[in-house]
Amino acid sequence: MFSVRFAAIWALCAAVLVWGLSFSATKIALEHLSPAAILFPRFALAALLLTPLALRRGVARLGLAEHGKVLGICVLFPGGYFALETMGLRLTSATNASLIAASIPMVVLGLSCLAGRAWPTAREASGVAASLAGVALLVGLNAGPANAGDLMMLGAVLAASVYMVAAGRLRGVPPLAFTTLQMFWGAVFFLPFFVQEAGALAQAPAKALAAVAWLGLFCSAGGFLAYNYALSRVPAARASLFINAVPLVAALGAHVALAESVSPGQALGGALVLASVAWAGARGGA
Template sequence: MPRASYAPYAALAASVLFWGLSFTATKIALEGLSPSSILFLRFGLACLLLLPPALRAGALRLPLRVHLQVLAVSVVFPGCYFALETWALRLTSATNASLIAAAIPMMVLALSCAVERRIPSLRSMAGVAASLAGVAMLVGVGAGPGGPVNTGDALMLGAVASAAVYMVATGRLCANVAPLGFTALQMAWGALFFLPMFLADPPTPEPVPLASLLAVGALGLFATVGAFLAYNYALSRVDAPTASLCINAVPVVAVFGAHLALGESVSMGQAVGGAVILASVYASTRPARNTEESAQPA
């Protein structure tokens, strides 16, 4: 295999690493900043880093129709997704949130079949059912009696739904727009989306812990600029099912990072629920031996 052909897979590996560690970084940032501050600073920093090179390269010279399409999907992702995810991480663990996010490919499968009005294979339907059972097990086991984690898990499920809508809507758009231009526009619209929340809930005059500031910087530089550029680049060169399957490794990185940095533990019930989700995703997205699987997860 030519060396250049490894580049998309290296990009996918980088996005998996950055997004997996973003759950831990967000938890650290939340120790000193509100969700609205984290979101605006994260995407504002990404916007400042990406817009100048995108303008110089002429990557933003797109038809008005394409600009409106990018705006529409940006409201869903990063807008709704990261708002729900960040608020969820105030109320649930990084481990729980990352494992719930593993259900994204299953929701993408169900949504894409509904939009295209086709019936998925029996294996795909079994995978959806198993994944939903794993999420139910994970949320049920992870919730303490009367604790706020139930709300956090529900918000994370909303984030999963937002990601599914985004992936189904942007499958072709990503292939027709240069990764730099597409990502820069996402960051710009994301910053504008979170600006009113930031103005309504600005940071307090109290000093912000250095760890929180460093975490926001890492979110903007690595989990936003680096991960989005890498993933959008990979999507332009690797088929969507392959990219989706690689992204399923994000919860593994997230759990490992939360264990090392935050001391979070994983109960047996949570481990079983997460294993059910990952196993169902793998079984549903791997190619069939004789027929091509009908699902296109992005």
């Protein structure tokens, strides 16, 4: 039992690592490509990588009901989430977006309670409070008034939160099959928007193409597979707490790849985020 839970925690850490680095990769890609030219190849690459493995492991044996449930979830994530996040980031600041995204664990806990699945323990509630405080320090409290981008990010938060709660119920769908279908439907959703942008992708420099490849192979295929594996073994409310470590990884990645500076307040916030994740993920506690 302990080894299974330990593996789930490592999977969550892996997802946090690649998703945090995805911010720098996306910024590099956006210097030369539109969101539409990034999203379709991102999910198409991931689908091409995972489909042969999934076919050998039984994705074709899923029943019609399971496929319907997965499709419904995929409309929210990756469909709704990435569409809203990408458009939102073009209209609001990274600070606003990070602070809004930090509310995902709170929304997941609330939805879990409404669904009657799990009430937050004292450890989980204190972990959420500490991680929110850490994220606030990490990105800085410089958010301006809400605008269309902020509202889109709120929609993205809701889509991601519903996905996390719903995915936790798909115990009968193997993580590999679920992730592969997510990548496939993500590519299908974004294909119509990509058609007019295909020429730009062909003319993009190597670093932009490398960033898109990183997003598809590691952030989508690897990150989603790791997170879905964890969701099949730990409650969604607890798994969502790890997401608040993403801004720390994003800040460190931006410092290395984009030469963005990290203030002492951000460093303190990052330490608080990591401490809150370790506390929430610790064995036992109530």
